[in-house]
Amino acid sequence: MSMLLTVDQITRRFGRKPVLHGLRFYLRRGEVLGLLGPNGAGKTTALRILSGTLAPSSGRVLLSGIDMQRSPRQAKARLGYLPERAPLYPDMRVDEYLAFAGRLRRMPTGELTEAMARVKAQCGLTHVGQRLLGRLSKGYQQRAGIAQALIHQPDLVILDEPADGLDPVQIRELRGLIRSIAENAGVILSSHALHEVQASCSRVIILHQGRQLHEADLRLQAAAARDVQVRLRPPPVLSSVLALPPVETAEPCGKDALRIRLRKEASADALARSLMEHGYGLLELRPCRTDLEQVFFSCIGMESAA
């Protein structure tokens, strides 16, 4: 996969106050990268720099190899951006708004009609084209904000706190929409909610006080969530455990104990049954902790139990 976005040692100061300290990361097409951090961590500032609406104090942003500062028009033509406060005009109808967004992107009329139908279908807006933006629910307003960011089929889509203020149903719909966007583009979103990033993103960067403190592949974390530790009597024979249907992988971890990764469709109950059917007594079976929550809270200097 080729590199879609390269962020190279970005810093930013406001007056004498440093707000970002040397951010460095990359993004590939098809990835959803989450910038996770508490309020004031620098997420919005970072996204504004990536979207070309704010200049960095130093460092470079390359989008498909195009330097954002040297060739801003070419670079911006390849990205769609939904700021923290969606740029909506309450007196515009959804169709008028999307047409306006397309004209700002200099799309020819013929192309625009097709593009509007496409983004409305993708964002679930087809039946509200004639509704005023100001009369839509927060969830639909957010969809309209995302639709304007997608109108020109960008390679990179940047969403600042897209789930903020949405109810649980709207959040679930948003997650589906983000997945559909990532089929054709790279996505970066910011959030202060760990569970939101875990649900939507393939990779996460934890930001705190403008510093990039941790980076993790969430697909590996998701697999790790299927890990359990078992202690068995008699002491387990690895090959016999590996042959059990619920088991994807197994490795010894201490006396009479194994760390087992369950197959996607398997449950811990099925594993327990299977082990007992094969003559093992179960002394212990417990889920292995995924450590992202612990890492997040230790990054921001709080205990995870807080």
Ligand SMILES: Nc1ncnc2c1ncn2[C@@H]1O[C@H](COP(=O)(O)OP(=O)(O)OP(=O)(O)O)[C@@H](O)[C@H]1O
């Ligand atoms: N235009 C500005 N002038 C001065 N300081 C600013 C400006 N914009 C942001 N800051 C400061 O930069 C720091 C990072 O702000 P930023 O909005 O990027 O954080 P954030 O992680 O997006 O927070 P939130 O989740 O609250 O939106 C904060 O201390 C903020 O007060």
